[in-house]
Amino acid sequence: MQIKVLRNILEANDRISNQLREMFRQKAILVINLMSSPGAGKTSLLEKTLDQLRDEFSMSVIEGDLQTSNDAERIAATGAQVLQINTGGGCHLDSSMIQEAAGKMDLEQTDILFVENVGNLVCPAEFSVGEDYKVTILSVVEGDDKPEKYPLIFAESRVLLLNKTDLLPYVDFDLDKASGFARSINKNIEIFPLSARTGDGLEPWHDWLRKEVHRKKQDR
Amino acid sequence: MHEMSIAQNLIRIVEQEMVQNNASRLLRVKISYGRISAIVPEALQTAFQALTRQTPLEGAVLETREVPLKVRCRECATEFSPQERDLLIMTCTSCGAEFGHEVISGKELLLEEIEVE
Numbered sequence: 001m002q003i004k005v006l007r008n009i010l011e012a013n014d015r016i017s018n019q020l021r022e023m024f025r026q027k028a029i030l031v032i033n034l035m036s037s038p039g040a041g042k043t044s045l046l047e048k049t050l051d052q053l054r055d056e057f058s059m060s061v062i063e064g065d066l067q068t069s070n071d072a073e074r075i076a077a078t079g080a081q082v083l084q085i086n087t088g089g090g091c092h093l094d095s096s097m098i099q100e101a102a103g104k105m106d107l108e109q110t111d112i113l114f115v116e117n118v119g120n121l122v123c124p125a126e127f128s129v130g131e132d133y134k135v136t137i138l139s140v141v142e143g144d145d146k147p148e149k150y151p152l153i154f155a156e157s158r159v160l161l162l163n164k165t166d167l168l169p170y171v172d173f174d175l176d177k178a179s180g181f182a183r184s185i186n187k188n189i190e191i192f193p194l195s196a197r198t199g200d201g202l203e204p205w206h207d208w209l210r211k212e213v214h215r216k217k218q219d220r
Numbered sequence: 221m222h223e224m225s226i227a228q229n230l231i232r233i234v235e236q237e238m239v240q241n242n243a244s245r246l247l248r249v250k251i252s253y254g255r256i257s258a259i260v261p262e263a264l265q266t267a268f269q270a271l272t273r274q275t276p277l278e279g280a281v282l283e284t285r286e287v288p289l290k291v292r293c294r295e296c297a298t299e300f301s302p303q304e305r306d307l308l309i310m311t312c313t314s315c316g317a318e319f320g321h322e323v324i325s326g327k328e329l330l331l332e333e334i335e336v337e
Contacts, residue, residue: 009330183320
């Protein structure tokens with residue numbers, strides 16, 4: 001007997017993700033799913049952003065990591081509320097992990113919740129975690145062909161942060177080329193080149209966060 | 221290796237469908253995945269075979285079908301499928317615009333059909 005099914009294989013993940021999205025909407029929390037390959041600078045960027053926006057917003061972080069709590073300790077040092085998820089080797093976070101983590105946090109005052117995903121350009125792109133936006137960091141040392149090699153993550157992202165621009169003199173990375181590739185697969189992507197290390201270029205990214213927090217509070 | 225999670229999700233849905241249809245044995249599963257979804261079909265096969273061992277699903281054939289990428293041109297709204305391997309710059313077949321197309325299909329991940337007895 002043949003049975004037509006036509007169901008989204010990740011429907012269970014999407015269902016919880018939608019429940020989370022509704023909860024975050026009611027609390028007017030802007031949720032950012034931050035993704036990149038390992039070492040592209042997710043934690044370094046968060047340290048800078050959490051520090052520079054601390055007087056404007058209350059921010060919390062869910063930290064996904066394979067094994068260690070190194071990153072969570074760096075985040076906690078900024079004074080932000082942080083909750084660590086160890087995936088025990090799992091290559092991505094999913095919505096049920098975020099549901100459990102969010103239940104353990106005090107999010108009443110939070111304006112922005114950052115979900116720092118496991119370092120990986122492939123797997124996290126398939127699993128939504130209740131976020132408003134996916135934000136991908138690509139560092140210039142990784143090469144400007146990455147949007148071509150990993151199209152899904154760039155197709156799904158609202159913002160592309162091109163990090164480590166202080167290293168541009170030492171690498172063959174063409175900012176226009178990388179931006180063009182990303183835009184060819186995603187017409188709405190916003191691109192901000194910056195250096196989390198020196199702080200150069202952070203302001204346009206922070207302005208974007210300010211605008212989106214404002215929008216989120218208006219939409220409640 | 222997120223194919224393991226995908227296989228787990230797939231198996232859960234197949235089991236629900238089998239219960240609803242009073243099926244005792246799974247013969248075949250057909251799924252489709254978009255060309256730019258991050259799926260490696262061979263890895264999904266391995267995960268599916270491993271997870272169904274010694275269950276009523278064991279031995280079922282998993283058929284995977286790739287769905288082509290289809291985009292809509294930002295400039296002239298023509299819908300077209302970029303050539304295989306032509307992902308870097310997707311030139312519109314109608315007006316020649318290169319950037320900023322909207323993805324219409326090619327990201328999906330669907331359980332299409334099962335065959336049971």
